[in-house]
Amino acid sequence: MTELLQVTGLGKRFGGxxxxxxxxxALRPGEVLALIGPNGAGKTTTFNMLGGQLRPDAGSMLLNGTALGGKLPREIWRLGVGRTFQIAETFASLTVAENVQMALLSAAGRTFGLWQKAAAFEREQALALLALVGMQDQADRACNALAYGDVKRVELAMAMAHKPLLLLMDEPTAGMAQAERLQLMALTRQLARERNMAVLFTEHSMDVVFAYADRIIVLARGRLIAEGTPEAVRHNPEVQAVYLGTGSTYDSQEPV
Structure with a gap:
């Protein structure tokens, strides 16, 4: 299968x-790829270069042959890259449906003046997206009244509003109970398969990683040390020593 995302020789330096x-x-359409590693491994830096929050110092990132390096986050989004965040990014005072409608407005490149009401814009499409994530029955509730796991589902529906080719998920299950974690990632993998959408996610919960990733890549001190199926990575001696086992030699005070 043709690769959707190709990352080669990626590098980033902060001072020394x-x-x-x-x-x-590389990442193929419909594939779910986990990016893991200890604190300071370079996961967040890699993620932010792909999303346009940081510019790489070296290497290339190609989405369907189009270079992502140097583009702004909104330009990368327009190319078909969606994103969810470790801390859910929703409008707390708006209803669930209105949050998704806001994402649809952005996807359509539409803006409304303060005198105009956007409450009716693409409501049926918003409800269809909410149905995908099991939240249609809560469409008219305010987001600030939802359980955290449900907010994460709303954020996923918002990310799907512009039909992304690639979905970046930064710690998607942070702060969630185990049952919620597994449910969210099962749903994500289902959407990836149904929509032929590639998913790259970072995660510290190994139950999620080994249950739902098709492949795993492992970073330590900014370098790729392993790549393969969950089973191969689980039994990789270097990964066990650096991350999965006790006494990691690559821990640092701050994540990078």
């Missing part, structure tokens, strides 16, 4: 710290 060095991997 080489946060990411010569990282490369």
């Amino acid at each position: 710290v080489q946060a990411v060095a010569d990282v490369g991997f």
